[in-house]
Amino acid sequence: MSAGTVPSRGAAVAARRGSERAAALRTAARPLLFLAPALLLYGGFLVLPTLGSIPLALFDWSGAGPIRHFVGFDNFSAVLRDRQFRDAALHNAWLFAGLFVFTNVVSLGLAILLDRRYRLRDVYRAIVFLPYVLSTIAIGFVWQLLLSPNIGLLNPALEAVGLDGLTHAWLAEPGTALWVLIAAFAWQWNALATVTFLAGLQNVPRELREAARIDGARGWRVLKDVTVPALAPAFTTVNVLLVIFAFRAFELAYVITGPVGAPGGSTLLMGVSIYANAFPTSGGYSSATNVSYAMAQGVTLSIVLGLVALAMLVLLTRRERRVR
Amino acid sequence: MSVEVLAEPDARVRARAAFRRRERLRSLRGQAPLVLACLLVLAPCWFLALGAFKSVSEFFESPFGLPRSWSVHNFTDAWEQAGLTTAFRNSVVITAASVFLSTACAALASFAIARLRFRGATVVQLALVAGLVLPTQLIVIAAFVEMRWLGLLGTILPVILFYGVSGIPIGVLFLVGFFRAIPDALTEAAAIDGAGTWRQFRDVVLPLARAPIMTVAILNSVWIWNDFFVPLVFANQESLQTVPLAILNFYGANTTDYGLVFAGVVMSAIPVVAVYVAMTRQFIGGVMAGGVKG
């Protein structure tokens, strides 16, 4: 045993530890490499502007001109005391409730139906997807006209089938306006939900489902035991998106019921209120906007929505793991 | 759930025939609610399309009736007046670039979150998804100042960057769940074969997650294609106009030619629907059957 052929024990250990450390560094760095593009872009173009915008809520700024008047947290306490905003939050909650039931029954059902083989399947799928594709301003305008008690189609259609008693000034009566608006949202949202569920259904092995049916199992059993559990990730995605959509809803409501949530504020949504405070409405009167207040509203909404969405995500992810 | 193997061939053949009969009935029964749903969904879209064939006065006279003539002059006029050739080109470039950017970033990040074990994965996931919660219209002013500071105003870049970033949250939300559902056995097998993390991502995970990735791409494409606010603020020169922005110019202060608006909206929607059908045909149904075995 000469000293030249066998390295000393200490050197060997050191060499192994060095390569281990290098390997450890490489393993630790790997997630970072994958995350880097998203984090860099996100940090630079979303987080940075947000951090730059939030302080605006601490001032009293109309949106243009010098930012002079510091008011601290006054805007935030005003938001919490704002009865109109609280009413709007309630309307958003109703929107969420309505969409929740609708999505997990109708959209899910549609997705399951659309997953089978039909000759006209592409046509069905294209049609279901349309509401999401068409410009909201234009389609909202059509909705408005359809519901109009003057030149609309809904009332005459009801009269034609003998349901005269059901005719209403749909968008003008506080009792019906919000629900009709929710129906319009459901119509638009359904496309998104159905498409997501459809993607999720691709994870359900077809053989398993067919096998179960050949076996004579009725549709419900297949649904319960095979399809729904495998849809867990899609279910999480759809419902988290739903929460966010329901509380950030804005464009369709702005078009159909206007900047003040006609009639008399009974269809006002938080997103509409924020937008109306930040940007002048069609009157074009710009000094009356209060971007600071809108920012305070926006921050409050984001915080509350963030907590709700987080809770939803955690709950559903846990359910996902249980199912797996 | 096990499949009983029937001993006698006759019984098996009979079972198969019964199955096929049940399937056909099921198919018809399934189509009925589908057709009904499609009719309800289609109604407002149908009236919008009808409006594209009417003049303004005809539209308000008979908003929901059939047009007097099916002449396509609204379509040609809208195309010319709004400069839709340039607008379509810009929209395609912007949408494609933005969707590619956001989908790539989201896929990479979701892979790390879902399959690479590291501390703080959940925090990163939540941080990225949290972007969905932000009111983009309120951060627009600050983003505008930032873009100006970077000297990017007047180009198409701020639009693509902003869209790319805005598409990441929904991508991460979708993909983390789907990536996690891919069995470890598959990636482990690839690792044994000598594939590094990147190869596992590219060769194992990505192909299996084609459906959700395409879904994310489509969903982002649609709202990016239809959005007018971001280009309005960042790049409103006529040479950079996108389709929805071009159509917006038909809404006047006092007069709005709804015929042109509807024609523009229809023309804008056609390519999107076509792409959607083409993409979903690829991954929904027979092609991917049995994709993920458990």
Next chain:
Amino acid sequence: MTRLEELRVSRRQALQSVGGALLAGGLVSGLAACGGGDGGSSSTTVTAWFNRPENRRAMEDLLAAFKRDHPDIAVDVAYKPTAEYPAVLKTALVGGAGPDAIVTNGANGIWGDTGADGGYILPLDGRLDLSALQPSVQRAITYRGHVYGAPVSTFRVGVYYQRELFDKHGLSEPTSWDELLATSRALSDAGDVAAWAMPAQDMILPFFFYHLAVNSILGDDSVAALTSGRRKLTDPDLVRAAQLMIDASKTFAEGYQAVAYAEGKALFAQGRAAMIVGGSSDYAGYTEINPQLDAGFFGFPSPDGSQAPTVLNGLSMAYTVNKKASDRDATATFVTWLTSRAAQQVVLDQLGLPSIDGLAPSGSDTRSAMLRTILGVDASPSWLDFPTTGGTIVAVQRAPQLFTGKLTAEQFAAQVQRAIVVAPA
């Protein structure tokens, strides 16, 4: 060539203040599309925004006429969508990337936060011939002792009516509030039409109805009286104006609270409603929907008929000069030229009512006839022209509960009164 030196100096200053050659390059290439002169001795480029894409031809005609008078100044106009214009302008101004010549939506753009108050625009003292302008316009463009904008067009608001429907029911233009209500009820009771198209979704037309009613009492003194505090909207006789609207609301078209402007216009134009509160520029919208429209126009009657009916008169569009304009002189030349007779003739022919005195619509087409009718009615100043009373429109927008019964006339008047900035002289 002092002027050339001036141009060079002012441009250098602009470049420095904007910060960075890159940025300047980006802005110039972005805003001065193709071929705009960028420092040559023969021409300079002024960038301008225009927020009425439907009137593109009018702007092009104006530019052509301007080029004849000032061949050395090129104007590069970008057309912005009307509804989104305030948001785009604000963002651009805050971000330091606004146009040289800024178009305003009414007088608010002159003194408001996108104008003088915001510190974004330059005074135009001495560059305009004030005596050529209408008196109300002179008041609207003057703020804190300086002239801040070049007025391009004005608006008048009154009541349009369907002549055929009035004839059919033997009605004539009302000259008192009682007559107004009686006419409304007669039309409404007849059953086949609504008396008023009142699209109240954004509360803008109800604002004008209320404003007309108050001005039919206060007349020319309206703005001064309210600003000085001499009169309050909560004074008993002025509360009657709000009550009048509540009473008249029973004859508004069905579902009016949720009807949007587009549908409201259509209801009137097609004769499903007999009357509508409208401005001089709304007429084009009605005739677009119904080219065979046979409409009349009357001013809002005074409560007892003792005074002549009145319309509201205000500034519709003006141009201001951006402090950050690369060539302030050329920009000021352009915007002030818009008040010249040549420019104002184009305005009258295609855009709306002019801002200078002495121009009358001369054609025999229905539009000219209607404009002549409108100009023939006595006018009183619009609250929207002044910072002290301009906030009333927003206050009304935020008070739709007037029509749901949750606000009484007094409460409504009080809410609007709170938006008035009382500044005793």
